[in-house]
């Protein structure tokens with residue numbers, strides 16, 4: 001009874017990324033009410049700096065009460081429906097984006113399109129830039145929500161750029177070329193590359209070398225580059241964050257063809273920890289993209305009272321400066337706390353400098369170096385240890401044994417309990433192995449083979465570039 005689009009499986013709802021959330025919902029941890037419940041470590045939420053936001057609200061009751069000099073703005077806000085957005089909010093958001101980039105680049109509010117979160121921004125850009133059946137190249141591992149956001153309703157395709165642990169999952173020229181050629185083999189027209197900088201799930205920012213490589217690649221192929229910079233304000237240690245706009249500026253590429261083909265996605269869901277407010281944006285140097293995306297933004301606008309409240313908050317420069325530095329300090333502390341605890345357990349992480357999570361190497365804990373082995377370990381960690389973490393296969397990682405573990409969506413106490421649980425689990429595994437005299441295969445670097453993949457990973461990654469069997473009917 002439903003449309004092909006509504007029932008198409010490219011949404012990715014059956015991925016372990018979402019299944020883990022479902023398991024958590026059934027049996028959530030609570031210190032007193034459910035101390036044996038599952039601890040949610042699969043949610044990239046930033047709860048570390050709420051007190052700063054709340055104290056701003058307390059100190060600014062007029063803004064929170066939608067009043068200006070004791071004059072109520074209720075009616076004005078209730079009636080406002082211009083899809084270009086509140087000019088005051090666009091100004092303050094553009095300034096906030098510059099501040100995150102240490103004012104090395106400025107953003108013109110006229111080039112900003114407001115959207116209901118980065119989810120809507122990414123989908124809108126896909127609608128604007130790709131026809132159904134045309135492809136974007138994405139470095140793996142990538143944010144599992146992209147299957148839904150980029151492909152589901154637009155009919156666009158994702159072709160993976162396979163990155164590997166051998167160089168810390170960095171993007172290389174050969175990986176870019178391989179992905180491009182793979183798309184051509186599948187008869188898919190490549191319209192662009194989409195990167196997340198800093199990366200979800202890696203927790204690392206792109207190096208200058210990678211950024212230059214990307215600019216050269218999209219220039220030579222005459223295609224677009226989308227840089228999802230939703231985590232730009234979470235970079236808590238060196239190397240610092242370099243925005244793609246800064247690279248274009250430093251290379252004097254402003255107002256060139258490639259300048260118009262680079263687009264930024266941003267949102268306040270991570271840096272300010274406000275995913276519930278649904279505040280996102282597209283920034284493009286191409287007037288045609290801005291105009292098309294503005295028309296499409298009708299499908300996912302930000303409510304005017306949210307725009308008003310945040311325009312007041314973000315135009316308080318003293319507050320934003322303090323918030324950004326204090327939030328980074330807290331993230332750094334939390335990141336160190338988790339990595340030290342993991343290290344004690346003999347678990348290493350990719351060296352990260354950003355984000356709300358670590359990319360954790362558990363290859364030595366797999367019973368076999370396959371995606372089945374990864375799934376087996378993931379199930380044990382969810383059901384026996386009581387931690388919901390995200391397996392690398394849900395992020396289309398090419399190698400089994402990596403997991404994304406979030407650290408900013410819980411209290412310190414809960415994080416410590418999670419680490420204790422993991423430590424006991426690893427100890428008990430070691431004991432079992434010692435007793436059985438069996439040795440684990442350690443850190444073998446295997447490329448992904450189709451036969452070792454769980455079915456849903458297969459349907460989400462490989463068939464995206466296939467003959468269209470898995471594609472939605474338009």
Ligand SMILES: Cc1ncc(COP(=O)(O)O)c(C=O)c1O
Nearest residue numbers: 117118119143196200267269275
């Ligand atoms: C890389 C990336 N892009 C987009 C999103 C979606 O963000 P929003 O809540 O602003 O829609 C997320 C959320 O986790 C993300 O990690």
